[in-house]
Amino acid sequence: MTTKSNVDVLIIGAGPAGLMCANGLARAGVNVRIIDQRLLVVPAGQADGIQPRTIEVLQSYGLAERLLREGNQMHMAAFYNPGPNGGIERAGRAPDVTAPTARYPFEVTLHQGAIESIFLDSLYSMGRAVERPVKPTSIELSRNDAELRDPKAYPLKVHLKRPNGADEQSSTEVVNARFVVGTDGAHSWVRKNFAIQMEGEQTDYIWGVIDTIPETNFPDIRNRCVIHSECGSCMVIPREGDKVRLYIQLSDKQVVDPATGRVDKSRVSTDNLMQAVKNIMKPYTIDAREIEWWTIYIIGQRVASKFSIHERVFIAGDACHTHSPKAGQGMNASMNDTHNLVWKLTHVLRGWADISLLKLYEFERRKYAQDLINFDRKFSALFSGKPRTQENQDGVSHEQFLEAFQTFGGFTSGIGIHYAPSTVTDVTYQSLSPGLLIGQRILPQTLIRAADSRPYELQDLCPADIKFKILLFLGDIADPAQAERAQRLADSLGKPGSFLSKYGRAKSGVVGWKVFDLLTICTTRKEMVNFLDVPALLRPHWSKVFVDDVSVALNAGGKAYSTYGIDRSAGAIVVVRPDGYVGIVAPVEDVGVLNTYFAGFMTQRNSSSHL
Structure with a gap:
């Protein structure tokens, strides 16, 4: 018996990369399915190391707490060499992680099956599950250019086969998909079907x-x-x-x-x-x-010659890069591949962004994979x-x-990943925040919420929820001159031609926007601040205004402006991409810079959406 179905995204392979992808897309409300040939999850062994940046990413999805509870933390490294009397002796110890800005300055080790279970339980809570054992038997991609450019079209046809009980008969299914993501390992069926070569x-x-x-x-x-x-x-x-x-x-x-x-x-x-x-x-x-x-x-040490076919079929994880496991990069690189892809797929599927946005997945992640291979070659030679x-x-x-x-x-920690300039990474005004590098992830900082003086980690205010975070560094809002500048900014943002008006897509009956989240960060002291002094447009909710001040307990906060290098008088607007990386920094007085930035890849709000 053969059935037919439609799906927005079909993920083939339920390892860490595939599960990260399925979890992120499901959270975003995408019609996604994930299949795997394996009957059971990995019971033991395989990959086991989670680096500091990956812990931050998992935290952005609300999944880090369980990892930290179940895993082992590595804080120290020891080095042994041959001793003068035969055998080995310790040459020294050093911190295991040498990344000063790491929010989690350690690695976590936990076997791959347990890590996969974190994702599987998250999917289950959203009513999703891995379909297994399911084997893809053929995949066809349309050659019609118009169809390939239309994100509403289903240019992919995938034949699936699954065992049907003890009689070993099989049922088949034809899946029409808008996109396919191959996360099916080093011997990737998806990669081989499209004759993508591994180079190295x-x-x-x-x-x-x-x-x-x-x-x-x-x-x-x-x-x-x-x-x-x-x-x-x-x-x-x-x-x-x-x-x-x-x-x-x-x-x-x-x-x-x-x-x-x-x-x-x-x-x-x-x-x-x-x-x-x-x-x-x-x-x-x-x-x-x-x-x-x-x-x-x-x-x-190999990297795939390409990471996508016509921006309709993507490969991620071991399917597109392989390297030694001793530097602890494989699973981390794999999960961060699909973390990079999730928001881009979602924006295109919702009609928020042009399909050309998907070209940046390969642009960003293949360069990273090549850098990883070069590093791994040097590290393996030293180690071996x-x-x-x-x-x-x-x-x-x-x-x-x-x-x-x-x-x-x-x-190795993932903290230093730096995406090159592109339509979503504009470095023109880097001088406004010299301590916050455009193309790198938002640096962790503690802020104090103006309304109730509760401390918050800025990274937690930028979750992986598919929204661009617009961080408005407006200086001392109690200063009349600064308050006037804030009002001019609000007036500019409220105009019909601003990016907020053109692309924001206001939520029906709810305060805020589907695409953007605005956070205002002032330098006013917590004892003096009045969050109502912030123009209404710049505080869509009482919880969206913060001050860069020390906490009531005097143990955190007060360093965001100085750490980022933002002038307390001039201020700046920092745009954080949905994956947590800084996309652009702009002057407070020039909303036009942001209008141009978003016009480079987003679509007008009258574009239809099918999510």
């Missing part, structure tokens, strides 16, 4: 990985550890509960079949891997109380290289490795 190379580094509960006298077993020894290299990653993940460098003779020259996993066992760990960690002892999961892999010793002066020194570890901190 495979290294000679072979590694084993074990998740275990160890018995050991190693003093840094609960810290992230990088160990270089005469017997090879190892990384220790503490996990939730008493578990630890061990990455072990292997030699060709341990895993390569001499007859075929290919890696043969059957030549390796958990006993082999644990013996290698014991040799590396001498004089310390270590045994495995129990082993939960293990595997071996060869490091490959022989340590410097008296006999091997050409090896990797502790100082070299520590310098690279700290230098790359902004990148």
Whole structure:
């Protein structure tokens, strides 16, 4: 039996990237389906590290609390090198995260299945679920240019097959989709169907990985550890509960079949891997109380030649970039791919933005993936290289490795991701906020709500709710001159030709706009401020006015203007994109700058929407 259906977005693959995508689109009210060939979720192992920026992203969706509750936090890293008397000795310790602006200055480790469960439960709360086991068997994309350019059209036809009970018969379905997102892993069916090539190379580094509960006298077993020894290299990653993940460098003779020259996993066992760990960690002892999961892999660093086909089919995560797992980037890069895509798809589907906006997914994320591969190549070489010793002066020194570890901190944490100028990233007025880089995520800062002096984290005021946040830094609203400037701004924004009027799409019967959220941030002291002094248009609700002052408890706040480099008299308007990245900064006196910015990709409010 064959059925037919229509859907706005079909996601193929229910790993972290696909689940992030489904969760974000479902929250936005998009008609989305997600399918997976796997019958069950990942029970153990796989990816396990969540970086500081990804924790911020999860927080923007309201999902970080559970991650922090269930996961293990890594705050310190330890480094071991060969000692003078044989074995290894600690060369030093350093913070695991070297990103000064991180809101969460640590990594969280939790096995992939538990991370996926956070998304699955969130989807369930919205009445959604992964359809499994479902196998896509064919996909067709229209060649009609007019159809491809029309976001209301269904140019994709995907045939699905699913088992139908114990008799092994299958039912089939033909899905007509507006968009398809392939998040189906390194061997992506979607990527192969559109003949997208993976560009890059495979290294000679072979590694084993074990998740275990160890018995050991190693003093840094609960810290992230990088160990270089005469017997090879190892990384220790503490996990939730008493578990630890061990990455072990292997030699060709341990895993390569001499007859075929290919890696043969059957030549390796958990006993082999644990013996290698014991040799590396001498004089310390270590045994495995129990082993939960293990595997071996060869490091490959590749990026897809393109991330989309006609902005109708997209690939994300391992489907478009692969790299080593030791820098903890794979799952993070994957989830941030689809976090970047969700708001763009939603705006196009709602008729808020032109379909050309979707070109910026590949523009932004492919550049990031290429940078990631370049970093990973350097980091893997350092990690896998022989340590410097008296006999091997050409090896990797502790100082070299520590310098690279700290230098790359902004990148590995995700905090330093910087999107290049585009129609949604305009750097013309960067000088108005030199401490807040356009193209990077909004820096965390504590603000005090004017109406009740309650402290708020600015990032929490910019959730992933598909809206652009318009942050109005208006100085001291109690100063008559500043109040007059604020009124002129309100008058400009209220004109029919302003971006707020043209693209805002006011909510029916509700204060505010569907597309924008306005927040006014003043320098007036909390004891003196009157939020009603802010013009009505600039305070759509009593909760939308804040002051840059210290909290009543005197333990936070008062640093936003100085941190961002915004002049307290001149002020500035900061636009934060729906994904939390700064899109543009503009002068308070020139709304025309923002009118031009939004006109570059948004559509007039009389455009129809089908969401």
